[in-house]
Amino acid sequence: MESPIQVYLQRIHDELSGLKDGTADSILSSLSGADPDSFGICLATADGHIYEAGDTRQEFTIQSISKPFTYGLALADLGLETVDEKIDVEPSGEAYNEISLAEGSGRPANAMINAGAITSASLVKGRGGQTRFQRIHKTFSAFAGRELDFDDRVFANELKHGHRNRALAHLLRSFDIIEGDPELALEDHFRACAVKVNCRDLALMATALANNGCNPISGEQVLDIHSVERVLSVMTTCGMYDDTGSWISTVGMPAKSGVSGGVLAVLPGQIGLAVFSPPLDGHGTSVRGTAAARRISQDMELHFVRAARTGRSAIHSSYDISAAPSAVRRNDEAAEFLRKHGHRARVTELNGDLLFAGTESMVRELTTLDKDVELVILDVRRVDEAAGVALRLLSEVRAGFAREGRELALIDTHGTLTRAFEEADRKVPSFATRTAAVEWTENQLISKYGDELSLPGKVAATDSPALSPLSDEDANAVQAWMEPKNYDDGDLIRRRNQPFGGIYFIVSGRVSTSVPGPDGRRMTLTTLSAGMTFGELALGSGNRQETSIRAEGPVELMLLSPGSLYDLQAEDPRLAAELWKALTRDAYVREDQYLRETAVRFRD
Structure with missing residues (x-):
């Protein structure tokens, strides 16, 4: 059957598709051909299962959603202390592109605003024959679980028209926050923003963060846990810029948005959520993305306060x-x-x-x-x-x-x-x-x-499985030594530790066998119904009854008493021998079943 989670996600998508507020970034839309009606929602679990609805495979440039991942790579390379000397971890309360640095030190407030992101890019170094951007691109691809493409046109446009970001880069250089050529750092920041992803990629990238930095599908440990802790912390307080307070109070998940229409949210230990829809609100965040995240968080109880414990499989x-x-x-x-x-x-x-x-x-x-x-x-x-x-x-x-x-x-x-x-x-x-x-x-x-043979209401003693090895004549002869017994619901037929009391053949009704449990209460072991026998196992337990036997509803029995067994042995040794062989065979079958069932019973 179709998963109700998938059905729910599709319903949310259908409902919010009619939301027409917001305006797409005109330059990005013209370069990428993005349709303002494009809309995808993707939810990935911590073990890599994916639910998706809508345009989840349509590619767009990652833009500012690149910032947590570049920041994470810088942290992994240099450690928290070194990176903290260059980038603070405080909310700015300002727009993403605000020209605002700490007085005196020139440190950006955090890694989620543009000044901090450019600094993060500058801190990543080429290594192992790879350039800085190649390492950034490889990290993004490892988070997504596939080789990601790159949009040359968007990069070229950013490089040509990114005057404000260029000013930020040079201002950072003047404070020695960026120690090398600011233009090179800026170019790699623009390249990072021009990496192409789809909604499914973002969901897996988010889930890798939720999964302590490990991609749940590839199994690759992309980022160490200490870096992940810092990245998610900064996303929680700063990821949505001047709208972070509203976001964290209503959605309750660390998140990051981009002006191409992507939104990424993380519930640590549990899920990664991604939404793509180009029309943006005044904060530069996807209108449908915000609406979808709020609805899903509220309906699925994903706010970190409600879902604070690690989400292992139930x-x-x-x-x-x-x-x-x-x-x-x-x-x-x-x-x-x-x-x-x-x-x-x-x-x-x-x-x-x-x-x-x-x-x-x-x-x-x-x-x-x-x-x-x-x-x-x-x-x-x-x-x-x-x-x-x-x-x-x-x-x-x-x-x-x-x-x-x-x-x-x-x-x-x-x-x-x-x-x-x-x-x-x-x-x-x-x-x-x-x-x-x-x-x-x-x-x-x-x-x-089944049929009437599978659930018989009444079984004569001669038809009992225990006597099946006997001929009809011998079975009838054994039954002649029996006496009828009747019990009402709840009657105690045999008490635990009583001496051997004979062999009981259940003609109709049911009985239960029980022993005292660890807490002293009665623990049911088996239920016996028409055609079954009990009592004979006491002969192998020092002639003592090991379980209590109680009627469950009206019960009709035939009893082969100890006295009758003694007289049968004396008067007809051949028949007695055939009876004991049949009962021994049946006891072995029952003992095997009992051992298997007892193992299961301890689950209860």
Whole structure:
């Protein structure tokens, strides 16, 4: 099914496409042929998954969005202390091209305004046979994960008409902030601004910053963590120039904009967001870019105050029920059926926080399941916090499942998500334990694809799997030694540590086996139904019952008591031997199943 995150992104794009405010930069538009109606949104997760809507592959020059990355390269080359001597880290509160340097020292206020960006370019040195710009270009390409192109026409225009920036460069040289030829530094700054990117590139560049400087797709560590910390800090306080206060309070993510219409935003540890739309507001920022970032941040709860914790995947494990069946001991027909059809039901265990990043990983897992998965159990017992966005997107996933004929169930001990679904008028099957949830899915599959042999309501003792090795005549002869027993719901049939009390054959109904848990409360191990037996395993445990047995609803049993077994042994040794061989065979089968199920039970 289509991801609700992708659907949401497309809806935001469609809604904001009608926003016609702002004016595109006339010179850049004429040089690049940019259409003012061009509009793309791209969101990349910390592990490199990408959602995109609109014109995300249309190229444009990176312009001022180059500044954080050039600054980061300078920091990586020279270290924080050396760079700080040349560029301050204080908000200027002024426009990006303001001619404003610190009195006395001549330091630019920060690396995001033009004076600071030109200085950053001057601090990068040629190395390893590469020129300064080649190193800058290589760094940008590594962040984007591909070789980026360059716009010669835009560069030539900047070089010809960039008088204000030229004045800044020479002023910086007069203070020895730029120590070499200011024209060369200025040219490389202009070249950096003329590198061509698309919206997808910017999203990946942002995500690499969110991912501690590592490109999540290529795996390349482009920038060290100390440099990333400084870059994001300065972007937070200075990235949007004289509009930074409004941006950080409403969007809440470190960001950078460019006059070509690009906007880049970073939520550390979680996502990178990029928007492209040429029409600009009075601050030189894309109108649609600002609107889209605000909407997405608010709707997805991306403000750094809400989403402050690292966004690791919320998926603890995922497996189909054939790998971890319920505690119900099935008859041969049902067991074989579930081995064949168990892949149709899947358990996904979550942990941590369901903030946006965790929610996104959960939604991606659920929406990319194979089409033949019909039943999904979401185990949320290890979830610490579920944000509103998690509940909203999960509700949309369930609605999508319903349209496709699938079902979603919860393992939700505290009932938090269960109540949220009920309040949204979308009641969902909910269970306190994994065992109960898996049993429900097994029964759903058997009811849909099986037959009456798979879920029998009543099984005579002679038809029990335990007696299947016997001939019909011998099975009937054994049954003649049994006596009927009936119990009501909740009745304790056998208590733990009681002496061997005989072999019980379940004719109808169900019983549960349990032991005391670590906290003293009763912990259910297995559920047995019609056709199953219990009691005989005590013979291998010092003649002591290892579990308590309790009726779950009305139960009809046939009991082969210790006295009857003794008399059978004395009167018909051959039949007794055949019976013990059959019971031993069945015990081995049950013990193997018990060990496998116990391993799974500790998940609960």
